Amino acid sequence: MSYKKCFDTPIITSKPLLEKRLLHQNNWLVSFLFVLFLFMPRQSITAEAPELPSLGLASTYDISLNQETLLGQGWLRQFRSQSKLYDDPLTQEYTEHLIQRLATWNRHLENKSLDVVLVDQRQLNAFAVPGGVVGINTGLFTFAPFEDEFASVVAHELAHISQRHFARRVQASQDIQWKTMAGLLAGVLVASQGHADAGIAAIAGTQAAVIQNQLAWSRGYEQEADRIGMETLVAAGYAAEAMPEMFNQMQRIASLSGRPPEFLLTHPLTESRIADAQARADQQAIKKPRITGRDYEMIRVRVIFSQYANSDDAYSLFSRQQSSSQSLRYAKALRAKATGDVATSLELLTTLADQDPSWLLPQYLLAEAFVKEQHWEGAAKVLDDLLLYAPSYYPALQLQADIFRQQQAWDKARLILQQLSQSRPKDPVVWFQLAEAAGKVDAQIQLHRARAEYFQLNGRFRQAFQQLDLAQEQARLQNQPWAVQSSIRERRRELESLRSLMDM
Numbered sequence: 028m029s030y031k032k033c034f035d036t037p038i039i040t041s042k043p044l045l046e047k048r049l050l051h052q053n054n055w056l057v058s059f060l061f062v063l064f065l066f067m068p069r070q071s072i073t074a075e076a077p078e079l080p081s082l083g084l085a086s087t088y089d090i091s092l093n094q095e096t097l098l099g100q101g102w103l104r105q106f107r108s109q110s111k112l113y114d115d116p117l118t119q120e121y122t123e124h125l126i127q128r129l130a131t132w133n134r135h136l137e138n139k140s141l142d143v144v145l146v147d148q149r150q151l152n153a154f155a156v157p158g159g160v161v162g163i164n165t166g167l168f169t170f171a172p173f174e175d176e177f178a179s180v181v182a183h184e185l186a187h188i189s190q191r192h193f194a195r196r197v198q199a200s201q202d203i204q205w206k207t208m209a210g211l212l213a214g215v216l217v218a219s220q221g222h223a224d225a226g227i228a229a230i231a232g233t234q235a236a237v238i239q240n241q242l243a244w245s246r247g248y249e250q251e252a253d254r255i256g257m258e259t260l261v262a263a264g265y266a267a268e269a270m271p272e273m274f275n276q277m278q279r280i281a282s283l284s285g286r287p288p289e290f291l292l293t294h295p296l297t298e299s300r301i302a303d304a305q306a307r308a309d310q311q312a313i314k315k316p317r318i319t320g321r322d323y324e325m326i327r328v329r330v331i332f333s334q335y336a337n338s339d340d341a342y343s344l345f346s347r348q349q350s351s352s353q354s355l356r357y358a359k360a361l362r363a364k365a366t367g368d369v370a371t372s373l374e375l376l377t378t379l380a381d382q383d384p385s386w387l388l389p390q391y392l393l394a395e396a397f398v399k400e401q402h403w404e405g406a407a408k409v410l411d412d413l414l415l416y417a418p419s420y421y422p423a424l425q426l427q428a429d430i431f432r433q434q435q436a437w438d439k440a441r442l443i444l445q446q447l448s449q450s451r452p453k454d455p456v457v458w459f460q461l462a463e464a465a466g467k468v469d470a471q472i473q474l475h476r477a478r479a480e481y482f483q484l485n486g487r488f489r490q491a492f493q494q495l496d497l498a499q500e501q502a503r504l505q506n507q508p509w510a511v512q513s514s515i516r517e518r519r520r521e522l523e524s525l526r527s528l529m530d531m
Contacts, residue, residue: 092137095193099158101529103142104486106162107455113145113165114456115333116422117391121326125174126161129182132262135189135255142453149334151280151288155184157193168330170276170288172348174320175269179260180290183270186255187248249294253304266315267308274301324354325388328361338365353379357392369400380409387413391422398430406430421451428460437467448477455484471501476515479522488526495519 113119123143130139141159146152152164161184171177187193253270261267274296281287287296328345335341342362346355360375373396380386380393390413397406407430413423424443431440441464447457462477475498482491495515502512 096138096158097528099156099160101486102156103144103160104484106144108485108487111147113147115329116425117388118326118330119143119145120421121322122163125178126181129178129185129259129263133185133189133255133259136185151277152290153180153184155187157188159188161185165330165334168327169334170280171273173269173317174323175260175265175318176273176276177323178263178265179256179270179273182259183252183256185259186252190251190255246295246297249300250303253300254307257304257307261311261315264315266317267311269317271301271304271308274304319349319351321351321353322388324351325357328354328358332361338362353382372396385416387417387420391426394423394426398426403430403434419450421447432460432464437464440464441468441470453484455481458484472498472505472507472511475501476518483522488522491522492519
């Protein structure tokens with residue numbers, strides 16, 4: 028049976044078992060909601076941030092760092108299953124690298140292992156969830172013409188995490204938000220009465236609202252995040268002026284559209300915040316140049332063209348702002364491709380790649396263009412040279428696996444995806460594709476184990492356990508060594524423990 032067929036076929040088909048599955052899922056959601064109930068604010072904060080415990084002393088907070096991590100991981104799993112994510116390895120790799128760079132320079136951030144999700148939404152927004160989850164709307168690329176402006180928003184979000192504003196707000200709160208709880212319980216009620224899809228959707232929507240309410244920081248927290256964010260921004264080599272300039276950009280958007288960007292709905296922007304940020308930027312002893320970022324410009328072109336159906340509109344939006352000759356060439360290549368002029372598009376991308384053979388991103392773009400035209404020989408040559416220079420470059424490895432998948436060279440694709448699953452163990456897309464490749468070559472144990480990882484990363488633990496049980500059965504039938512069977516059992520225990528902790 029093919030991987031896709033396996034994935035599309037329901038594991039449980041009988042009505043009694045289906046009802047049992049829904050009941051189990053609802054019970055899991057109720058348990059998770061109970062955690063949120065405990066963590067919700069009990070009194071609104073109406074003034075500046077109160078006197079708070081010293082940072083870094085986890086024992087002084089009602090919510091520990093480990094609890095924050097579990098809350099964040101549980102939220103992330105639900106978010107993945109409910110949201111439209113932007114699946115592009117090139118943009119993902121760039122964003123992860125930039126966020127990790129900023130995290131390195133945030134001296135207050137205890138856990139620098141962060142999860143990054145790209146949301147396919149045109150609205151300007153970014154968010155940080157307790158436990159180290161950072162979300163970026165693709166719209167942020169559109170509205171931030173400079174890399175340092177983009178980085179200023181990310182640095183601000185990392186400051187919310189490092190300063191543990193979620194835990195501090197919960198500790199300062201007193202009264203339960205009954206309206207939010209009513210919404211959560213209504214979702215559970217709908218699901219429990221047989222309308223599972225509607226109920227789960229209601230729960231997910233209210234759950235997201237809870238997180239957003241927790242992150243609708245007080246003015247004191249916003250100012251602290253601005254201050255720590257600017258420190259991080261400057262330490263990472265960016266210009267301090269980028270932050271107040273990004274604030275001004277948001278204010279212009281609000282005045283022109285009549286509605287503030289999504290980001291400002293949970294991060295209120297006042298004149299005093301802009302003035303404070305500008306004053307701190309003016310006080311910097313060493314003025315640093317503004318950074319456009321050549322990789323950032325290319326990623327920005329890519330995102331803009333993915334968001335606009337009309338390539339002329341996309342080109343106009345990008346070209347009317349300050350941009351380099353390289354990024355304009357890429358924009359012209361995408362416009363030519365959209366109008367059917369493939370030859371011109373390939374010529375522009377070839378010129379771009381030849382200008383600087385050591386620049387990874389244009390090499391990838393050229394290889395990608397060859398793949399789209401099924402010019403396998405050209406794509407293979409570019410990718411071979413690229414991976415010889417940068418053997419662990421994730422986008423290139425992913426593209427190479429895609430080539431093998433299209434050519435139905437499933438075992439070659441499987442080996443690459445197996446390598447990626449080790450370097451990117453929390454990437455659901457990698458596990459999904461590895462399961463597909465493993466199924467095509469009848470690697471049954473790997474198929475079930477990969478599917479288990481995909482399911483657990485999307486919060487579907489019951490299906491994950493079933494897949495591990497199938498893997499265990501296959502290992503027994505194939506008389507696999509004890510170490511193989513033991514590793515499957517151990518992974519099941521790890522996931523059971525993880526789910527239990529999330530249910531606490």
